[in-house]
Amino acid sequence: MLLAKLSEASGISGQEGEIRATIRNEIAPYVDEIKIDPIGNLVALKRGRTGKARVMLAAHMDEVGLMVVGFESNGLLHVDSVGGVDPRVLVSKMVYVGRNKLPGVIGSKPIHLLEREDMDRATKMDALLVDIGAKNKEDAEKLVKLGDPVVFATKCEPLGDGFMKGKAFDDRVGCCAIIEALKVQHDFDLYGAFTVQEEVGLRGAGVAAFQIEPDLAIVLEGTTAHDVPETPEHSVSTVPGKGPAIVYMDRSWVGDKRIIDRLVETAEAASVPYQFKRTVTGGTDAGRIGLTREGIPAAVVSMPCRFIHSPVSVINLSDFENYVKLAGLFLDSLDERGLPIDEGSCKKTN
Amino acid sequence: MANTKKVCGPGAVGQGRHLMGAERGRVMDTKQAILRLADARGVTGYESPAGDVVTALFADIVDEVRRDSLGSVIMLKRGASPKPSAKIMVAAHVDEIGMIVSKIEDEGFLQVRMMGGVDRRILPSMEVTVHGRRDISGVIGAIPPHLQDPKDKDKSWKWEELVVDCGMSAERLRELVRVGDVVSFDRTGVELANDRISGKSMDDRAGVAVMYECAVELQKLKHDCDVYFVATVQEEVGYGGSITSTYGITPDIGIAIDVGHGDMPGLPEHHTLKLGGGPAISYGPHVHPHIFSKLKEIAEERGIAYQVEAGTSPRGTDAYAMQMTRSGVATGLISVPLRYMHTSVETLSVEDVKKSGQLLAFFASAVDSRFREGLTCF
Numbered sequence: 001m002l003l004a005k006l007s008e009a010s011g012i013s014g015q016e017g018e019i020r021a022t023i024r025n026e027i028a029p030y031v032d033e034i035k036i037d038p039i040g041n042l043v044a045l046k047r048g049r050t051g052k053a054r055v056m057l058a059a060h061m062d063e064v065g066l067m068v069v070g071f072e073s074n075g076l077l078h079v080d081s082v083g084g085v086d087p088r089v090l091v092s093k094m095v096y097v098g099r100n101k102l103p104g105v106i107g108s109k110p111i112h113l114l115e116r117e118d119m120d121r122a123t124k125m126d127a128l129l130v131d132i133g134a135k136n137k138e139d140a141e142k143l144v145k146l147g148d149p150v151v152f153a154t155k156c157e158p159l160g161d162g163f164m165k166g167k168a169f170d171d172r173v174g175c176c177a178i179i180e181a182l183k184v185q186h187d188f189d190l191y192g193a194f195t196v197q198e199e200v201g202l203r204g205a206g207v208a209a210f211q212i213e214p215d216l217a218i219v220l221e222g223t224t225a226h227d228v229p230e231t232p233e234h235s236v237s238t239v240p241g242k243g244p245a246i247v248y249m250d251r252s253w254v255g256d257k258r259i260i261d262r263l264v265e266t267a268e269a270a271s272v273p274y275q276f277k278r279t280v281t282g283g284t285d286a287g288r289i290g291l292t293r294e295g296i297p298a299a300v301v302s303m304p305c306r307f308i309h310s311p312v313s314v315i316n317l318s319d320f321e322n323y324v325k326l327a328g329l330f331l332d333s334l335d336e337r338g339l340p341i342d343e344g345s346c347k348k349t350n
Numbered sequence: 351m352a353n354t355k356k357v358c359g360p361g362a363v364g365q366g367r368h369l370m371g372a373e374r375g376r377v378m379d380t381k382q383a384i385l386r387l388a389d390a391r392g393v394t395g396y397e398s399p400a401g402d403v404v405t406a407l408f409a410d411i412v413d414e415v416r417r418d419s420l421g422s423v424i425m426l427k428r429g430a431s432p433k434p435s436a437k438i439m440v441a442a443h444v445d446e447i448g449m450i451v452s453k454i455e456d457e458g459f460l461q462v463r464m465m466g467g468v469d470r471r472i473l474p475s476m477e478v479t480v481h482g483r484r485d486i487s488g489v490i491g492a493i494p495p496h497l498q499d500p501k502d503k504d505k506s507w508k509w510e511e512l513v514v515d516c517g518m519s520a521e522r523l524r525e526l527v528r529v530g531d532v533v534s535f536d537r538t539g540v541e542l543a544n545d546r547i548s549g550k551s552m553d554d555r556a557g558v559a560v561m562y563e564c565a566v567e568l569q570k571l572k573h574d575c576d577v578y579f580v581a582t583v584q585e586e587v588g589y590g591g592s593i594t595s596t597y598g599i600t601p602d603i604g605i606a607i608d609v610g611h612g613d614m615p616g617l618p619e620h621h622t623l624k625l626g627g628g629p630a631i632s633y634g635p636h637v638h639p640h641i642f643s644k645l646k647e648i649a650e651e652r653g654i655a656y657q658v659e660a661g662t663s664p665r666g667t668d669a670y671a672m673q674m675t676r677s678g679v680a681t682g683l684i685s686v687p688l689r690y691m692h693t694s695v696e697t698l699s700v701e702d703v704k705k706s707g708q709l710l711a712f713f714a715s716a717v718d719s720r721f722r723e724g725l726t727c728f
Contacts (some may be wrong), residue, residue: 030405072615084495088506090550092472092693094548103540105697107690110611112666113621119469122504127616131689133542133695135626143543154477157487160517164476165489224494228513229455235497262587282496306515307491307672313476314489 002026003176007166009091010067010096012082015149016040017099019061025176027074030183031192034044041208042194046182051307053188053339054298056214057181058205058285059221061197062307063167066150068097068130071141075134077104079150079198080125083199097132097270121327132161153310163240163316167292171198173303175337177192177220177277177324184328187335188215198285202252206287209292216259216296216339219286220327222313223247225276225304234278238304240316243273244323247300250280252287259299262340266329272322277302297341301326333335376660380707383562384714385539385547387555393448393532394465394586396481397421400444400551403557404581411565416600417596422591427568436722439601439679440564441592441668442608443585445715446550447692449533453482459513460488462533472693473512477536482527487536488514535694538702543584545700546625550567554585555608555634556686556703563707564714573715582668589671594610596675602722603641603680604672605710610659610685611696623687624701629706632671634662636669638720640725641682644713648712654705659685668715674726680725684710 011019020042024034033045064083071077077097081087090106097104106128111119130150134140156166178192191212195204209217222244224237238245246263248255267274279310286298303323306314352671378386385405388716394402404423413675423444429435447466464470474492479485490512514533516523539549541641561579565706568577580598581661596604610630613622623630631645650658684706689697 052571074615076615084497085490086498086503087600088471089475089492091474092695093475094537094688095694103542105540105542105690105695107614107693107695107697108469108472109614109616110691110693111467112691113617114469115613119471120506123471124507130617131542131548131695132697133544133546133548133697135544139544159487159489159515161519161522163517165487165517222495226491226493226497227492228459228491228515229457230495230510231497237497275511281495286495296456307475307489308494310492310494312477313488314491316517 002179004156004166006172006175009307010149011062011066012151012153013197015064016196022062023179023223026161027182037207038197039204039207041204043208043212044182044184044192046190047189048186048190050187051189054191054335055188055219056191056193056209056217057178058193058208058217058219058289060171060197060204060285061175061194062196064199065110067074068146068148068150070145071137072129073137073141075136076129077144079110081132082113082311087128088122090128091123091285092313094153095130095150096153097130097150098144099218099269099341102132103141103153104130106130110348118152131349135228140208150193154312159314160240163241164317165312165314167311167316169305170308173315173320173323174220175224177205177327181327181331186218186331195285202283204290206292207276210297213293217296218330219284219289219298219300219302220320221302222305222308223302224308225306230335235278238275238277240304240306240319242275244326245275245277245302245304245320248301250282250285253290253298256297258340259297262333263299263301263330266333267326272326275327356413360472369499375458377432379545380405380559380563380704384556384559384700384703385549387558388539388549390552391534392446393534394443394445396532396583397445397583401581407562408565411569420591421527422584422592425579426594428564429574429632430572434576435719436602437576437578437599437719438605438717439578439580439596439599439672440561440604440605440710441582442561442579443554443591443668443670444558444581445583445586447586448535451527451531452521453529454520454527455513456520458514458518458523460523460527462514463509465532465691469692470509470512471506474507476694478514478533479536480514480527480531480533482531484526485525486516488516491515528547537694541563545698547700548695548697550694552688552697553609553691555657556688556698559703560607560686560706563704564710567708567711568714569632569712570727571715574712575717577714583670589620592668592671593675595678600676601679603717604681606667606669606672607684607706608667609688609691611691612648612687612689614689615724623657623659623685624686625689626701627657627687628702630657630659630685630687632659632661632685634660636673636681637683637725638725641680645709645713646681648669648716649709654709654713
């Protein structure tokens with residue numbers, strides 16, 4: 001399964017080499033041009049039949065993870081988070097260190113030697129060390145370099161009744177949806193942008209949008225879904241099983257109403273279930289794309305993912321199917337009905 | 351003995367020989383044996399899958415295998431003499447810490463609580479297996495940073511917040527899972543650098559592997575005493591298996607093999623053992639002084655690097671249970687250095703396991719009736 005392959009590929013922000021190569025191999029047979037820009041974005045072009053408009057789909061390739069920042073004298077590695085990683089999810093986990101993916105583990109003090117109140121306190125990043133089996137600092141330095149990436153060692157596999165678990169669904173689900181979309185030719189030129197460094201401040205997307213200069217952009221994201229017991233309803237964000245989430249705003253941006261309306265109409269016409277994201281926390285690449293050049297109309301379609309930014313997140317597979325489908329149907333609607341931004345807008349027309 | 355089941359007796363060699371290896375008696379390399387044992391499931395009180403792995407592993411190198419009524423696997427390696435010089439019981443526990451289902455939530459998640467000592471801080475993002483009507487995979491979720499209240503970030507999550515997501519509706523969960531079903535950690539052990547390995551349940555499958563190494567060594571060594579290797583159950587909740595199996599065997603000497611805290615930053619040096627520093631020979635009220643001295647003497651004689659672990663508390667291992675059984679048993683304790691005890695990434699050096707097994711084998715072959723008789727001379 002393509003999603004499993006993308007989920008298991010490594011690529012913390014700034015070190016997206018493996019995931020970039022994986023995606024490049026996947027799309028090569030379907031696209032007309034592939035370009036990698038100076039900061040590492042992978043931009044693919046699928047030429048349209050008329051090519052009178054440019055449409056951009058964006059998803060970030062990078063994932064949250066850790067980076068090696070130091071060595072203990074006994075050979076254990078100090079790490080720091082890349083992107084938003086809560087240190088509390090790291091205790092007792094397995095990771096891969098460096099490009100050669102050396103196995104490592106993050107241990108903790110044994111319960112036998114703790115004070116009772118220690119267990120009520122969160123473990124701090126400074127106390128979370130990666131053990132790769134090195135005997136001392138010199139030994140560790142032979143195997144690992146400062147700055148080496150550390151990714152979660154999580155297999156992507158089916159879970160329960162129609163769910164899937166794995167790491168980095170944020171935003172490999174979006175990458176997967178773009179790869180599917182690039183297989184279909186439209187009237188307009190379709191650009192697939194697989195962006196870098198979203199998790200450390202939306203750094204790649206604006207750069208990609210500047211080069212593409214699209215008439216319209218859709219960001220395909222993975223977003224929070226926290227429907228576990230005791231969560232206040234307003235914090236649930238999205239609910240797995242209720243379809244892809246259309247986002248009207250987030251911390252970084254307000255969605256283009258015309259595109260949002262078209263997404264809703266498209267979903268309803270095809271009876272594709274959808275929901276609106278109910279929280280406005282977190283930012284997305286749309287925040288950068290929307291403010292690029294003189295402004296680019298953009299919208300976000302998000303995939304509900306439980307437990308994102310942790311070693312293991314969970315998605316509903318029918319949501320995922322509908323997410324990929326909605327993206328495809330939206331592009332079809334642009335062929336059939338034209339770009340929604342042309343309706344009563346002063347933007348340039350075809 | 352009542353209620354015991356003979357799994358494989360003398361002459362039944364070949365049973366369970368689906369393990370690899372051509373050399374007679376040597377069925378599996380030490381590292382592979384530890385990993386295979388550690389990956390097997392056996393939450394306290396529900397040890398039978400792990401017990402089956404033990405039985406299969408030892409089948410070809412011991413003379414008798416049986417299970418007692420609590421489930422401990424008792425394996426006898428007979429001595430050369432028709433009148434054995436002593437009965438030595440070696441105990442390593444086969445149970446592991448885990449969890450138990452305490453509630454099925456209407457939203458389709460499971461509440462769990464600990465079985466044995468679990469620091470709940472290891473649970474966020476842990477993958478688990480729920481042993482329901484069938485085995486079901488689950489994930490213990492963590493609230494993403496985006497939805498957290500920043501003032502909670504220094505607190506650990508409570509048990510109530512650490513629910514298991516099986517990707518199923520409450521209705522379906524109720525068909526497959528009941529309150530009281532056990533939950534084990536999903537972890538396949540891995541090899542790290544320098545012949546170190548990491549995984550779940552090294553506490554105390556590493557001890558079981560030490561017994562295995564010892565049994566393999568004893569194929570080559572002459573020993574007059576009968577050696578009973580016991581994979582004990584329910585150690586993590588109070589040494590149940592060790593109490594009952596010692597009663598059944600009535601040994602002259604009892605040696606417990608367990609794990610001791612390995613060195614890591616943040617722990618005082620006097621509380622830890624050096625990983626790769628060799629077996630730790632334990633001393634304290636739970637150990638007979640003659641056995642302590644004999645183990646050290648043999649290690650020195652055979653050039654086996656060792657460490658001494660001095661512990662003042664009698665509790666914590668099967669040695670404590672053996673010591674007080676029937677009219678009393680002279681006990682010893684060998685500890686394998688282990689980092690991150692009671693997590694799912696318990697880490698050890700394979701060499702320490704090998705050396706512990708060798709030390710134990712040399713000890714068993716050195717025990718004669720004089721040594722046994724001397725145990726009451728203080």
